[in-house]
Amino acid sequence: MDASSLTKRYGAKLAVDDLTFSARPGIVTGFLGPNGAGKSTTMRMMVGLDRPTDGTVRVNGRAPHAHAAPLNEVGALLEARSLHPGRSARSHLRSLALTSGIGRSRVDQVLELVGLADVADKRVGSFSLGMGQRLGVAAALLGDPATLVLDEPINGLDLDGIRWIRSLLRGLAAEGRTVFLSSHLMGEMAITADHVIVVGKGRLLRDQPMADFLQEARVETVRVRASSIGQLARLVEGAGAAVELGGDAMIVEGLSSDHIGTLAAGAQITIFELSPQSASLEDAYLALTRESVDFRADDHDGRLGHAADMSSDEGAA
Ligand SMILES: Nc1ncnc2c1ncn2[C@@H]1O[C@H](COP(=O)(O)OP(=O)(O)OP(=O)(O)O)[C@@H](O)[C@H]1O
Ligand SMILES: [Mg+2]
Numbered sequence: 001m002d003a004s005s006l007t008k009r010y011g012a013k014l015a016v017d018d019l020t021f022s023a024r025p026g027i028v029t030g031f032l033g034p035n036g037a038g039k040s041t042t043m044r045m046m047v048g049l050d051r052p053t054d055g056t057v058r059v060n061g062r063a064p065h066a067h068a069a070p071l072n073e074v075g076a077l078l079e080a081r082s083l084h085p086g087r088s089a090r091s092h093l094r095s096l097a098l099t100s101g102i103g104r105s106r107v108d109q110v111l112e113l114v115g116l117a118d119v120a121d122k123r124v125g126s127f128s129l130g131m132g133q134r135l136g137v138a139a140a141l142l143g144d145p146a147t148l149v150l151d152e153p154i155n156g157l158d159l160d161g162i163r164w165i166r167s168l169l170r171g172l173a174a175e176g177r178t179v180f181l182s183s184h185l186m187g188e189m190a191i192t193a194d195h196v197i198v199v200g201k202g203r204l205l206r207d208q209p210m211a212d213f214l215q216e217a218r219v220e221t222v223r224v225r226a227s228s229i230g231q232l233a234r235l236v237e238g239a240g241a242a243v244e245l246g247g248d249a250m251i252v253e254g255l256s257s258d259h260i261g262t263l264a265a266g267a268q269i270t271i272f273e274l275s276p277q278s279a280s281l282e283d284a285y286l287a288l289t290r291e292s293v294d295f296r297a298d299d300h301d302g303r304l305g306h307a308a309d310m311s312s313d314e315g316a317a
Contacts, residue, residue, distance in 0.1 A: 001046065001147055001178050005055035008041050008202075015041045017202035018055070023180040023195075025146070028173045030193030030210070031182040034289050038202040039182040040079050043151050046180070047076040059147050071100040071143030077136040077150040085125025089116050089135050092124060093142060100143055110138040115164065129156030137165065148172060150181040154188060166192045186285035190214060198285075200292025217284030222252045222260055225273040235263045249273070 001023045008016040016038040023029040033039050044050035046057050048064030057064055059074050083092060093107045111117045114134040119127075124135060133156050140148055148169075154162055169192060173179045183189050189196060189210070196213050198206040206213060225248055226232045233243045233250050241255035252260060257274045264271050 001060070001149075001180065002058045003042070003046070003055065004057075006042065006045060006052055006057060007054035008038070008045060008050065009053040014202050016045070016052075019199065019202070019204050020055075021197050021204060021207050023147075023178050023197075025178045026173055026176050027194040028169050028179045028181070028192055029195045029197060030189035031180060031197050031199070032184070032186060032189060032285070032289075033182075033199040033205075034184070034292065036201075037199045037289075037292065039199065040151050041202075042199070043076070043078060043149050043180075043182060046149050047074055047078070049076075049078070071096070071102065071145065073143070073145055074147040074149060075140030075143060075145035076148075077133075077140045077153050079151050083124045083132070083135070085123060087124055088121045089124055089127070089138070090120040092135065093138060096139055097142055102142055106142060106144070110141045113141060113168075114138040130158055130161050133157055134161070137168070145177070147178040148180065150179075152182055152184075154183055154185060162188065186281050190281055198288060200289045203292065205288055205292065214281065217281050218278050219253065219284075220256075221277050222255065222257045223249060223273060223275045223277055224252055224260060224271070225249045226264055227270040227272070228267075231267060232260075232264055232269050235267060236260060239263060251277075 003022070004020050006016055006019040007014070019038075019042060031039055031042070041050065045052050046059060046064060048070070062073075064070070064074065087095075090107060090111065093110065094104060097103070097107050108117070108120075111120045114137050116131065116134050116138060119131065124132070127135065133153060137150070137153060140150060150169075153165055153169075157165060166188075169179050169181065173194070181193075193210050196206060196208060196210050197204070224232065224236075229245065229248060229250055233245055236250075236252050236255055237243050239255055239259065241260075242253045244251045244253075257276050261271060261274055
């Protein structure tokens with residue numbers, strides 16, 4: 001799936017701003033960005049539900065609306081799905097299946113796959129948020145599509161559900177499918193996605209292998225407690241590291257725990273604690289997207305007016 005100069009304007013609002021990226025088969029691509037970054041808008045254009053103002057999207061080599069049997073080409077889970085509350089999960093899926101000539105046995109298969117087989121005949125109006133998400137995933141899988149576009153599939157899932165969807169998505173990618181999903185949860189994406197695309201205010205901020213993102217995000221520090229902490233701090237600084245002393249401990253940045261331990265041994269200093277720590281991935285992600293947050297909790301009318309946009313960092317890129 002390829003997006004090329006993809007742009008969507010709603011009146012004066014540039015929701016998606018010249019995005020070019022690809023999601024490849026065989027891997028899970030995570031699509032991240034703060035609220036209002038343009039993720040859902042991008043995904044709607046990917047599945048042909050919204051028309052780009054400019055640029056193109058190609059799914060399996062074709063424009064999304066050009067697909068004769070869309071359920072077989074691209075399976076989608078989007079925001080604000082409308083479900084008939086009085087219908088059962090099974091009848092909902094059966095009516096969807098009918099539109100693409102998909103048989104009833106496939107409906108039973110996907111119900112099993114998403115763990116809804118036992119409640120398949122219950123009214124969807126009585127479903128919890130997580131059950132609704134599972135039903136949405138079932139609908140996306142119905143046509144056994146080569147490409148999956150899932151907008152926040154983790155929302156509303158409990159821990160068990162999160163683990164389930166993680167292994168489901170990894171399995172689908174391993175079968176050679178293109179799996180593209182959005183999320184706000186950087187930590188979850190770090191273990192689910194192979195590749196990461198980060199957007200902010202409609203613009204591309206990152207497009208790289210997850211391993212590279214994690215590597216760049218990582219600030220390794222070592223927490224140290226030792227018999228002569230002041231002396232060790234001077235040795236460590238002498239070796240080029242930055243030290244932050246606090247009480248009987250120090251945090252060292254720029255030197256490995258092996259190196260610190262060796263320095264201590266050389267000076268006959270007894271180490272009580274030597275623990276490498278990684279800066280939180282969430283911190284790195286927040287730092288990356290901070291400049292492009294569409295609205296903040298203290299910005300009461302950020303979504304309603306455009307004043308916030310004009311006064312912010314529009315010209316920064
Ligand atoms: N139909 C619409 N009409 C007008 N503006 C819209 C419409 N849909 C989205 N927008 C605006 O486009 C921007 C991007 O919205 P979008 O829903 O794509 O963001 P998102 O990244 O999915 O956010 P979230 O994380 O909250 O789901 C927002 O500023 C939003 O207000
Ligand atoms: Mg969204």
